[in-house]
Amino acid sequence: MDAIDLSDASKALDLANIRFQLIRLEDTITFHLIERVQFPLNATIYVPGGVDIGECNTSLFDWMLREQERLQSLVRRYQSPDEYPFFPEVLQEPILKPLNYPQILHPNHVNVNAQLRDCYIKHILPAACTHSESQENYGSSATCDVMTIQSLSRRIHFGKFVAEAKFQQETERFVKLIKEEDRQGIDEAITNAAVERKVLERLRLKAKTYGTDPDLGANGSSKVNADAVVAMYKDWVIPLTKEVEVEYLMQRLKGTQWE
Amino acid sequence: MDAIDLSDASKALDLANIRFQLIRLEDTITFHLIERVQFPLNATIYVPGGVDIGECNTSLFDWMLREQERLQSLVRRYQSPDEYPFFPEVLQEPILKPLNYPQILHPNHVNVNAQLRDCYIKHILPAACTHSESQENYGSSATCDVMTIQSLSRRIHFGKFVAEAKFQQETERFVKLIKEEDRQGIDEAITNAAVERKVLERLRLKAKTYGTDPDLGANGSSKVNADAVVAMYKDWVIPLTKEVEVEYLMQRLKGTQWE
Numbered sequence: 001m002d003a004i005d006l007s008d009a010s011k012a013l014d015l016a017n018i019r020f021q022l023i024r025l026e027d028t029i030t031f032h033l034i035e036r037v038q039f040p041l042n043a044t045i046y047v048p049g050g051v052d053i054g055e056c057n058t059s060l061f062d063w064m065l066r067e068q069e070r071l072q073s074l075v076r077r078y079q080s081p082d083e084y085p086f087f088p089e090v091l092q093e094p095i096l097k098p099l100n101y102p103q104i105l106h107p108n109h110v111n112v113n114a115q116l117r118d119c120y121i122k123h124i125l126p127a128a129c130t131h132s133e134s135q136e137n138y139g140s141s142a143t144c145d146v147m148t149i150q151s152l153s154r155r156i157h158f159g160k161f162v163a164e165a166k167f168q169q170e171t172e173r174f175v176k177l178i179k180e181e182d183r184q185g186i187d188e189a190i191t192n193a194a195v196e197r198k199v200l201e202r203l204r205l206k207a208k209t210y211g212t213d214p215d216l217g218a219n220g221s222s223k224v225n226a227d228a229v230v231a232m233y234k235d236w237v238i239p240l241t242k243e244v245e246v247e248y249l250m251q252r253l254k255g256t257q258w259e
Numbered sequence: 260m261d262a263i264d265l266s267d268a269s270k271a272l273d274l275a276n277i278r279f280q281l282i283r284l285e286d287t288i289t290f291h292l293i294e295r296v297q298f299p300l301n302a303t304i305y306v307p308g309g310v311d312i313g314e315c316n317t318s319l320f321d322w323m324l325r326e327q328e329r330l331q332s333l334v335r336r337y338q339s340p341d342e343y344p345f346f347p348e349v350l351q352e353p354i355l356k357p358l359n360y361p362q363i364l365h366p367n368h369v370n371v372n373a374q375l376r377d378c379y380i381k382h383i384l385p386a387a388c389t390h391s392e393s394q395e396n397y398g399s400s401a402t403c404d405v406m407t408i409q410s411l412s413r414r415i416h417f418g419k420f421v422a423e424a425k426f427q428q429e430t431e432r433f434v435k436l437i438k439e440e441d442r443q444g445i446d447e448a449i450t451n452a453a454v455e456r457k458v459l460e461r462l463r464l465k466a467k468t469y470g471t472d473p474d475l476g477a478n479g480s481s482k483v484n485a486d487a488v489v490a491m492y493k494d495w496v497i498p499l500t501k502e503v504e505v506e507y508l509m510q511r512l513k514g515t516q517w518e
Binding site: 060131143209213 | 262264265266282283286287290293294297298310311312313319322323326327330331333334335336354355356358390393394395396397398399401402406460461464465467468469472473474482
């Protein structure tokens with residue numbers, strides 16, 4: 001199957017296509033995290049002023065992420081409805097002509113990147129990085145961080161497509177929950193515990209498979225801690241995705257016939 | 260084992276460390292190529308002026324690679340002795356303080372990135388990209404391209420460390436070959452056909468393993484064409500690495516006591 005086609009609303013909201021894309025993003029996230037954790041944590045790059053970059057209120061990590069977003073906005077990354085910036089204030093006018101995306105999602109301003117950035121630095125990375133600090137790999141680490149956190153953000157905000165598809169499938173049920181502002185009820189309506197268990201099992205298998213040199217097999221050391229990868233999804237990616245889904249739905253009726 | 264430590268000459272020239280790094284780079288390259296080939300070839304992004312970016316003599320691919328190098332030079336990517344730019348003319352003064360790398364390699368100006376860029380566009384990508392073009396993913400494709408070609412470049416130029424280590428092990432033999440300008444003899448001295456066969460076998464295994472969702476196993480379609488990955492190494496990466504080794508050695512005696 002190809003990468004999901006966001007230029008076609010019916011394909012973009014087909015739950016089989018969304019499911020394929022979410023599963024495929026697990027590979028992307030695992031690959032990028034494996035690349036990141038070949039370097040030590042290098043905690044100082046997440047501290048504003050921790051590394052001297054000439055901006056005392058900015059960490060090297062934030063600088064790198066911000067400058068990558070500035071550059072990637074030029075090739076219209078943030079015009080795609082599945083991409084959300086961490087630093088919206090630096091986005092530039094693209095040098096490429098805009099693509100005409102159909103209106104797939106309801107207008108909304110859901111963006112959980114601030115929470116993602118916070119838990120990435122405080123929880124996800126410290127659990128995943130196991131190498132001791134013996135040399136400076138600041139630039140390399142920050143470069144891998146950008147790839148990793150961007151792929152996590154894309155996975156989490158894909159929840160909007162999931163929520164829209166579910167809303168269209170069971171409109172009456174969701175309209176009632178939304179009007180009652182029943183976030184708990186919405187959360188229950190979008191939760192499938194069996195699917196979540198399956199995601200975590202699959203992720204453990206991917207972390208072990210992609211993290212092990214197949215030529216060495218059981219003799220090779222794993223490049224990534226599978227427990228940390230599973231915990232990343234269980235404690236952060238899945239809850240943040242649900243938050244995106246719930247908040248998207250809470251904004252779903254604004255400016256429509258139901259308001 | 261950690262990422263190779265280039266701040267310590269004895270570690271950087273230890274053939275076991277170099278071998279570990281080269282094998283680890285196979286994973287990196289395979290991961291990035293898998294990410295790239297989820298998109299179609301998008302041949303137009305490699306044609307100068309093919310996509311309108313406001314610079315009629317520049318392709319979108321070259322623009323992206325050049326601007327990434329400009330940005331990454333600021334976090335001292337090209338001060339590392341294993342990183343070589345495609346666009347040296349755009350490199351900036353780093354915002355990070357320089358690291359003090361010891362002099363590990365002999366001064367040289369070997370850089371095969373022009374050839375790598377050429378075969379990447381003409382041969383490696385067309386063989387690896389199998390998805391039909393149904394939508395524009397120009398920015399995404401070019402972003403993945405940068406990661407892929409940078410990792411290939413790093414792998415290939417690691418040949419300098421291999422060559423230096425071999426030179427130090429068998430100095431007399433290489434000095435004689437270099438003085439005789441016997442490139443063919445040097446090529447033979449650095450070639451180990453059994454090791455090359457082993458590299459290609461391992462690469463096929465990695466392409467299959469990392470390219471298949473382990474949850475689907477044999478039922479899953481492969482994300483990357485293993486033949487194309489093996490051909491990339493056999494026809495381009497290994498020959499270019501040898502060219503780096505031979506040319507590095509040809510410059511090895513310049514400005515030294517042997518000249």
